[in-house]
Amino acid sequence: MTTSMGTLVPFAEAMERYEPVIGLETHVELGTRTKMFCGCATTFGAEPNSQVCPVCLGLPGSLPVINRMAIEYTIRIGLALNCTIASWCRFARKNYFYPDMPKNFQISQYDEPLCTDGWLDVPTGDSAIRVGIERVHLEEDTGKSLHVGGATGRIHGAEYSLVDYNRAGIPLVEIVTKPVEGTGAAAPEVARAYVTELRGLVRGLGVSDVRMEEGSLRCDVNTSLAPRGSGRWGTRTETKNVNSLRSVERAVRSEIERQAGVLDAGGRVVQETRHFHEDSGTTTAGRSKEEAQDYRYFPEPDLVPVAPDAGWVEQIRAALPEAPSARRARLQAEWGLSDLDLASLSNAGAIDLVAETVAAGASPSDARKWWLGELARNANDAGAELASLAITPAQVARIADLVAAGTLNDRLARDVIDAVLAGEGDPDDVVTARGLAVVSDEGALATAVDEAIAAHPDVAARVRQGKVAAAGPLVGAVMKATGGKADAARVRELILDRLS
């Protein structure tokens, strides 16, 4: 049996011969105050094993009791994803042995999920694709193992392992897409865009802080390839350890390149779990699904069925916030954006930031200009996301304000931004501390203009002959003389006045 033969095929080449199908399983830790089945706190980063009790430690004799708020949050997610909410459903036990699972079974849902059959419209490029949602179900999280010693940081080869059960029993929602077909070479971007959109949606619902870096949003990516035009699906792999939006995209891309190599070599893709490596951007084989354990699901006898009352569901529906897609359409109209403008804002993850900047008083076009321009460059250089920059929408609005008032020009504004990002304080503090305000003393400017004209007689002569565009060197000289603090437009005006 050939399983792992073949070498990576460059992505574009792979896309010439194969058609990918992707699917995503996203786990969202709910931000309920207490755990899924007990009253323990859920604070992230607490002292290990300080938020535990007999129930979440699975001590003999302990019993679970459902957290109603977790059910409500899950219904909220289900409704926002256009799902049908079950009028009756049960929890089930998923049985397998692992040291960080206190009971050696996980209380989850199996064939009776709380929410089924919905969709999410995902913006990609300048259009949107509709991703089908198979199911949204609720389960309990496991504890967290720390494997000490050994090369991989994984359990095999570790010298010893420590287990923190603070996370055990935190409510976890699993959102499973239907297979996403027909994306072609856009598959990696679609995968990323889906997770981005889902993250925004869940955050907007106020049910989770959806922080990938803290693991409150975790993603498994399923990928399969089939020869173009074959009309069938290939064998899928499930890639785990995909811990950032960028990784989602890279993981799909890398699996496509790997699977194309296997298929090109006449091999067979093995249905298995694969592990994504952030550093190399590639995946390696984990557990094989074909020899996977039998989870022996059966209805959880310690819990009674969940039967959300229709009135309650409608109450939750009525209280849902505006959906991200509807909000985008509204903002597009309010801000007068083209589809392309909206797409670039959306792709940069800047919609919320621009909206907040506008709310803080900036014009939509100024807000867009700064976030997509100088700030996007900064984020890109730092390899960070726009939202994680150390500047607030209010600060950006203030800078736009200072430019509009003529206190700053664009160049000075960039300096202020750099200073704010460097932690030098609010824009006004920076302007004062660094003396960055524009020179607006007409007398001083006039002197500088005269000096510049005197120093560049040939240039001045050409401008006098009507070659207005030739005034650049004169403007440059004035700007240099004022240390860049002059308003360049005003300087040009003064020069042209003088030479007319």
Added chain:
Amino acid sequence: MTELTRMTAAELSAALAAGEVSAAEVTLAHLDRIAAVDSRVHAFLHVAADRALAAAEDIDKRRRAGEPLGPLAGVPIAVKDVFTTVGLPTTCGSRILEGWHPPYDATITARLKQAGTIILGKTNMDEFAMGSSTENSAFGPSRNPWDLSRVPGGSSGGSAAAVAAYEAPLAIGTDTGGSIRQPAAVCGIVGTKPTYGGSSRYGVVAFASSLDTPGPFGRTVLDAALLHEAMSGYDPMDSTSIDAPVPPVVAAARQADVSGMRIGVVTELSGAGYQPGVLSRFAEAVELLESLGAKVTEVSCPHFSYALPAYYLIAPSECSSNLARFDAMRYGLRVGDDGVRDAEEVMALTRERGFGAEVKRRIILGTYALSSGYYDAYYGKAQQVRTLIIQDFDAAFGQVDVLVSPATPTTAFPIGERADDPMAMYLADLCTIPSDLAGNAAISVPCGRAPEDGLPVGLHVMAPALADDRLYRVAAAAEAALAGQWGHPLLAEAKGLD
């Protein structure tokens, strides 16, 4: 023997309230009795003499201070070693939990303490409540006080033996397939399986979650009712607990009246495989009830014949999952942790060493029954049978108020007789399993001794869910009439240990 250990809980309650005796004296008398006989009976796995005495002195102090106390304040009790208890180990009769001191009290343990009962210690049981004789205890079997060469039944055999041997006036156990009623029957005492959800499972180490039901043992019907009332009621920590008032069991036990009650004799729970003396005592008990004014008819419950096989799929399936947590990671036995073996090996070695043969048998059975490809044929089918049994009960309770049968097919069997024959052992629960599958209420009350071996026989009464009080009306009426015939309680006929 002192008088105090011969008194019923109701008599002790009255004497304590009247100040005729102190809780400390009562407790000491029972501790002395345990010291005198338990080396032969082996009802207890742990005796908490110091704690019990301290608790008794506290009750006496509170009583002297004029504090209002419940009816069972100062009355000693024995607790099956499946309930978690702060300050006392909880082993479930298993090596895998040997030495485990739970950090929390079961809801029922807490309620017993709240009621002022004095916990004497923890009683022996079949490992994880799997068995009908206590022979599956990792710590050796308990013995039947009627005949020390015989089993006291199980799995709550230690609790039944303790009460029958006058080591405690009251005890609690759990009933999953008959684990209260069967030992009560073969020890000649009263034992009740309340309605499922009527008594909390929080802190009861799970065998089969959808079946496990804690309940009381007493030497009289009234004693069982007093304990039933004290231990039962809604518990928000148990999702399957029923949020309804406890049925008026004590009033019913005092009423002891069956006139006009419709009693159905279950056709399927008699005949081949039943000991003749058990059937004759049972038939006499039914005649007696009729003579007391009950209307007796025969009722068929056709699916009861499938109860045993359905039970032996459902209970092992649940247990295979419930017992997965015993993996050496957090508590209990740990085998093979030499710094070289990995976690999986340590788990496997621990479970191999820590579990007994019957527990392993059921884990394997349940693992198989839940496996992909077999689920529908085994677990799924068993659940369908369970539904049919519930429908049989519903139909029957449409015609009669209670159903009756023998509590067990035979009297207490000799230790070792069935130890190597699981099927023979399983048959001991033939009459009791249907009520567990349906989740309704049932009681066993002594109805005489089988002529061929002189051992006690239990009359089994079954009532609809939440109609537990009907059990006590019937049982108390039978008890009173029989005691009238005999001139004393049945237990007085036991050869005794003195």
